[in-house]
Amino acid sequence: MNLSFDFDEVARLPLPGDNVAVAIRSLDAGTIIHYQDKELILDYTVLEGHRFAVKAISAGEYLLSWELPFGVAKQPIEPGNYVINKGVLDALRVRSLDFPLPPEPNFTDQAPTFILNEEKFQPAPTLPAYKESRTFMGYRRSKTRGVGTRNTIVLLGTTSRTGSYVKQLAARLQDELKHYPQIDGIVPVAHTEGNTEQPNNLTLLLRTLAGFMVNPNVGAVLLVDYDHDPVTNQMVVDYARKYHYPLDDVLHRLMSINGGFQENLNKGEAIVREWLPTVNDIERTPECISNLKIALQCGGSDSFSGISANPLLGWISKELIRYGGSANLAETDELIGAEPYVLQKVRDVETARKFLNLMKDFKNRASWHGTSAEGNPSGGNKYRGLYNIYLKSIGAARKKDPETRLDYAINYGEPMKDSGFHFMDSPGNDLESVAGQVASGCNLIFFTTGNGSITNFPFVPTLKVVTTSSRFQLLSKDMDINAGQYQDGMSMDELGKKSFELALQTASGQRSVGEKAGHVQVQIWRNWQQTDSSQLHSLLHKPEPTGEPIPIQTTSAKTNKPIKFTFTHNQDQIASDSVGLILPTSLCSGQVANMITKRLNEQGIGQSNGLSRFVALAHTEGCGNSAGKPEEMYARTMMGYISHPLVKHCLLLEHGCEKTHNDFMKNKMKEMNIDPRRLGFASIQLDGGINKVTEKVEAWFMDQLAKDQCGTQETVGLEGLRIGILSDGSIGDAEGEQLATLTKMIVGAGGMVVIPENSGLLSTDAYSENTLTTPKVQPSLAYGEHANKFGFHMMESPTTHWVETITGLAATGVELIIALTNESPMQAHPFVPILQMTSDSSMQQNYATDLDLFLTGDPTCWTEQILERCKQIFEHSYTPRLFKQGNVDFQFTRGLLGISL
Numbered sequence: 001m002n003l004s005f006d007f008d009e010v011a012r013l014p015l016p017g018d019n020v021a022v023a024i025r026s027l028d029a030g031t032i033i034h035y036q037d038k039e040l041i042l043d044y045t046v047l048e049g050h051r052f053a054v055k056a057i058s059a060g061e062y063l064l065s066w067e068l069p070f071g072v073a074k075q076p077i078e079p080g081n082y083v084i085n086k087g088v089l090d091a092l093r094v095r096s097l098d099f100p101l102p103p104e105p106n107f108t109d110q111a112p113t114f115i116l117n118e119e120k121f122q123p124a125p126t127l128p129a130y131k132e133s134r135t136f137m138g139y140r141r142s143k144t145r146g147v148g149t150r151n152t153i154v155l156l157g158t159t160s161r162t163g164s165y166v167k168q169l170a171a172r173l174q175d176e177l178k179h180y181p182q183i184d185g186i187v188p189v190a191h192t193e194g195n196t197e198q199p200n201n202l203t204l205l206l207r208t209l210a211g212f213m214v215n216p217n218v219g220a221v222l223l224v225d226y227d228h229d230p231v232t233n234q235m236v237v238d239y240a241r242k243y244h245y246p247l248d249d250v251l252h253r254l255m256s257i258n259g260g261f262q263e264n265l266n267k268g269e270a271i272v273r274e275w276l277p278t279v280n281d282i283e284r285t286p287e288c289i290s291n292l293k294i295a296l297q298c299g300g301s302d303s304f305s306g307i308s309a310n311p312l313l314g315w316i317s318k319e320l321i322r323y324g325g326s327a328n329l330a331e332t333d334e335l336i337g338a339e340p341y342v343l344q345k346v347r348d349v350e351t352a353r354k355f356l357n358l359m360k361d362f363k364n365r366a367s368w369h370g371t372s373a374e375g376n377p378s379g380g381n382k383y384r385g386l387y388n389i390y391l392k393s394i395g396a397a398r399k400k401d402p403e404t405r406l407d408y409a410i411n412y413g414e415p416m417k418d419s420g421f422h423f424m425d426s427p428g429n430d431l432e433s434v435a436g437q438v439a440s441g442c443n444l445i446f447f448t449t450g451n452g453s454i455t456n457f458p459f460v461p462t463l464k465v466v467t468t469s470s471r472f473q474l475l476s477k478d479m480d481i482n483a484g485q486y487q488d489g490m491s492m493d494e495l496g497k498k499s500f501e502l503a504l505q506t507a508s509g510q511r512s513v514g515e516k517a518g519h520v521q522v523q524i525w526r527n528w529q530q531t532d533s534s535q536l537h538s539l540l541h542k543p544e545p546t547g548e549p550i551p552i553q554t555t556s557a558k559t560n561k562p563i564k565f566t567f568t569h570n571q572d573q574i575a576s577d578s579v580g581l582i583l584p585t586s587l588c589s590g591q592v593a594n595m596i597t598k599r600l601n602e603q604g605i606g607q608s609n610g611l612s613r614f615v616a617l618a619h620t621e622g623c624g625n626s627a628g629k630p631e632e633m634y635a636r637t638m639m640g641y642i643s644h645p646l647v648k649h650c651l652l653l654e655h656g657c658e659k660t661h662n663d664f665m666k667n668k669m670k671e672m673n674i675d676p677r678r679l680g681f682a683s684i685q686l687d688g689g690i691n692k693v694t695e696k697v698e699a700w701f702m703d704q705l706a707k708d709q710c711g712t713q714e715t716v717g718l719e720g721l722r723i724g725i726l727s728d729g730s731i732g733d734a735e736g737e738q739l740a741t742l743t744k745m746i747v748g749a750g751g752m753v754v755i756p757e758n759s760g761l762l763s764t765d766a767y768s769e770n771t772l773t774t775p776k777v778q779p780s781l782a783y784g785e786h787a788n789k790f791g792f793h794m795m796e797s798p799t800t801h802w803v804e805t806i807t808g809l810a811a812t813g814v815e816l817i818i819a820l821t822n823e824s825p826m827q828a829h830p831f832v833p834i835l836q837m838t839s840d841s842s843m844q845q846n847y848a849t850d851l852d853l854f855l856t857g858d859p860t861c862w863t864e865q866i867l868e869r870c871k872q873i874f875e876h877s878y879t880p881r882l883f884k885q886g887n888v889d890f891q892f893t894r895g896l897l898g899i900s901l
Contacts, residue, residue, distance in 0.1 A: 014066045023047070024487065030042060040053075040080035049384045065395075091383060092383065127403065135289060147443070153220045163188075170188040189458060194231035226824065284509060296330070298331070303391075310397075312499060326421075331433050333901055347405055347420070374389040383657075406421055410422055412436040414440060445462040446462075449465065463502065552773060554748030563867050565717070576874040605702065626899045643674060652679060718751050724814035724832075725739060731820065758805060787813050818837070822838050828880060835852050
């Protein structure tokens, strides 16, 4: 018997002129819906958040939501028909669904091009200002900096190389906070940028770092660099001075890391300890709410974002602007198709023109990388009913109330100097977008989410606004505001007033849910490689490596004394170690993965079963970046880590709304003949939030460990080794010759050596002429590709970034990386040990506490010295020094075609 409902019980019509409705629950095929004076019968099962027709739609006619077009009917669509496009059908087919889908899409993604009619343009009046004022308890800075909602000491890395330093320094100082109640935190701000020569995002990177330094929530800031990096402290300061940032109004120091890592941690700690009393002396005072600058952000959006949560932010921002405050709307590509709505009320024609030019520039950047800005919606967006960028944008734009005018269109991270409603150019990637808003001066963040995004920023509080009551109940310990109450019958005015009061309380010091959980993440708009389309065709059609080992010379490579290694059977292969791996499927689950592994390691779980430790590989990818080759490269590298010989047990942790969710990864496993049954899977959103998913992950690992049998040990020679070799700085003849000897010894014995394509070794005659059989060879492995055959391999390396290189190199399956570091020591990998060595005397003097091996004396003895240190690492009698000190990092490359969307 088919179920029968009144329309309001099961669906919502955003505006009266719409011809499709949104299902507020999953509805089975055959369901009868009473709409106005007719009965609609659903032809297919309609998922929650998906749409069905409420009017007859002719072929070629636009489909409308919020009375704006998001697609064109391919065929006549009758009332009750499930409306669906190709993108959603493709996204649903990788999901585990128990009902049939329509065989073909019935509409195409299309919206009319918006053209600004400047002749008929009429400037919109400003909102009427309130005569009375209101206050919150804030930290008054200088007149130029404004008022803070938090009083934080920020440890700011200038480039990605300093990320592990600021994290370790912050960890050292956390216990001090209990003595200084007026300090809201000592927080590291680590990011991925600034470590490639002449980055195309240099200007916005400098603007962001300068904006971070003077944000009113910053009580003091330590800016940290390596003075020979492509981006330095001085470059940030020079930019700030040139553009009149009030740098002198904030307590700050510049520090360059020179010498040992531990020694520099001591220096940084001394600086921060000196500041603590001064920063703690700053007290909260009553301040006018015109000093509030709020960021309007969304992530994990669904069909209800535009119905409840985003209109709530529109109500709040309108209210704040009437009190003289400011609001910042971001995510350029998530307004494509919503231009008629955004520009219906604008301050002046110049602002409208700049808004459209920023969108045009964004689309051009995407096209240079073989992608389209319209490709933004994630798999999670589509699963929850946002069929395409037009529909997503129409809902996202509701963060601007219809009565509010657009006052300013600004560049990424550009300071908001005046009150009013601002649009800021930025990608749809939530974290990258938020970073720009904070750099613009926002001191409070409102973040709407349908799926339940849990991201928060380190020194600006975030209020998470959920679209539906059911999702709020599922994630109640991770969310702040239930906008679903509007759908349940509460008026928008009542909900807006309640939420506005919570905002004032939060601005006055009440901690948000995210602050209580300690969950924070930072990412700045990532660099893009292409500045035109000249290389696009060759990059898109570049042949893939074959995976076959490269022939090399092996006859002359011998060792004076045999060397043996004791390995353990791990799954179906032998390995030198056993780790438990939590692999986040996107950036948003990375910090939670870190929190879970810390908990597991503190409990000592698995140690009695031979597991050395748990590791999480937090990263920046999987959502808000381009599909195609960059996404294929990312997925391939993830598969490399799943298959890594050092990984005994692996669990994939999805956020729940990303492009590369667990089901996406399962499909990739099938393509690469990896059995998903040996892996664990968990979802932060679907499993009920941080606490519940932590319990689930812990239980899965405990269950796997209970099934483990003690691994038998086996003695192997060089034939059992999987080694990576890379270099930094100049390479001498003696070093090249000895590393050539080492390579031939291992490969000749039947082992594996992998060298990244960007290594200086390959262009060094002393190495290449003594190793290769032909002058030029092509890479045998793609970036991050698991090596299925032993022998000599070269891995593609579409990056010059050290950490990105070792991230791909480790995924090939190497169990140890030998690094010749003749310029400076580099960050270690989270679980593949890196033996850092040098023959440079000044390096040995400056970095005596960081490097693992000093190549001195007779060069013909170096190979055996290296092998002996390798043996100590394999058998755990020696731990590489920088790993031991916590100078560790992990970062995927996006390659030459990757770009944020």
